[in-house]
Amino acid sequence: MEHIDVAVIGGGQSGLAAAHSLRALGLTPVVLEASEQAAGSWPGYYDSLTLFSPAAHSSLPGMPFGGDPARYPHRDEVVAYLLRHADRLDADIRTRTRVREVRAADEGFTLSLADGERVSARAVVAASGTFGRPHRPGLPGLDSFAGKVLHAADHRSPEPYAGQRVVVVGAGNSAVQIAAELAEKARVTLASRHPVRFARQCTFGRDLHWWLTRTGLDVLPVGHFLNAPPRQPVIDDGRYRASIAANAPDQRPLFTGVDGAKVTWADGSTEEVDTVLLATGYRPDLSYLAPLGALDAHGHPRHHEGMSLTHRGLAYVGLEWQRSLSSNSLRGVGRDAARTARRIAAHLAREHEAGPGAGGPLRG
Structure with missing residues (x-):
């Protein structure tokens, strides 16, 4: 069985950021990516997806996005950027390598792969994102709907919906973007439990993300919110509000x-409705950690700011609100990755001093 320093599960933006930070600390991460390329979920998103943050605020550590810093990159630009970043990253990235399960071992963890092989790792960083686990809420009567029920993860372009009656469920950025695009080909309703909240993309000539960075709101720890993190508004340059105003x-x-x-x-x-399209978000895709007991009853990781509350040497990068508003975004994942890498490095140093068994389950 192969023995490695740190297994990074997922080769998208979170995994690449984690690998970069681990390499900077002298560790030797091995990135295990289930798909055919180190671009994570980005190649699977719908064709017209465009970032709501400009290129200047959409870079991973170690390499700027490039091009006009004020533009809003589309999906294919992000894929190309991630592939360039992976090529420049001095790390072992193994594509077509799906992790089936992770179990605790005397000297860290044992990872079972889809091809039947096993890998031993002193530490594990779960950076597999959410795209593999679309959230499909239990909506009244939807199980018996005679039309098509799709998720945004299944959506690519508006052409298949031409002439249809479509209901898009959701109130976030993707829901509004998809609904407005479909409305050019079909009769579309945007349906949600809560009204859509909009935020101006630019104020006084500055992009919203410039203001978030300048004020510190982008990195404000989640603990500063008294109850739960606020619902994020739809970022709009005016087009989406105009579309909804025009029905x-x-x-x-x-x-x-x-x-x-x-x-x-x-x-x-x-x-009568032809298609219900759920733009209802995603949940952490971490089923491979179930054998560890690292997840709660809903499949969410038990962690504090990215460090597992159940196992030493297990960490996360790229969780929504892991530490702040920007934790699962291109602009913010690098900060969390650097912090997680420092903690992993400190753990491995302590483990080396303490001897075998220091990476097992936490007790007490």
Whole structure:
């Protein structure tokens, strides 16, 4: 069985940022990426996806995004950037290498791979993102819907929906972006439990992310929020508000029931719908950690600021609100990765002094 320093599970933006930070501290990470290239989930997103942060605020540590710093890169530009970053990164990146499960061992962890091989690692960084686990909420009657039910993860372009009656469920950036695009080809309603909240993309000639950085809100620790992290608004340059104002798409409260292909709206009216598209987000894709007991009943990691609360030597990078608003974004994941790498390095140093067994489950 091969023995390695640190296994980084996931080769997208979070895994690359983690590997860069670990290399900077003299460690030897091995990045295990399930897909065919070190670009994570980005190649699977819908064709028109465009970043809401400009290139100047969309770089990983070690390499600027390049090009016009004020532009908003589209999906394919991000894929190309991540591949360039991976090529320049002095790390062992193994694509088509899916981790099936992770178990505790005397000297760290044992990783079982999809091809039947096993790898021993002194530490593990889970950086596998969320795209592999789309969130499909239990909506009233949707299980019996006679039309198509898709998730944003299944969506690529508006052409297949031409002429259809479509309901997009959600109130976030992707929901609004997809609904507005589909409305050019189909009759679309944006339905959600909460009204869409908008934030101006530019204020006084400066992009929102410039203001977030300048004020420190981008890195404000999640603990500063008294209850739960706030719902993030839809970042808009005016186009999306104009689209909704023109009823393309129209906006309504979430439907209250489904009967065959008909949905019932909150006002009691009914109509036939061809497709319901769920733009309802994602959840951490961490099922491979289930054998460790590192996840709660909902599959969420038990952690504090990215460090496991169940196992020494287990850490996370790229979780939503891991430490701050920007934790799972290109602009912010590098900060969390550097912090996590320092803690992993300190753990491995202590483990070396303490001897075998120091990386096992936490007790007490």
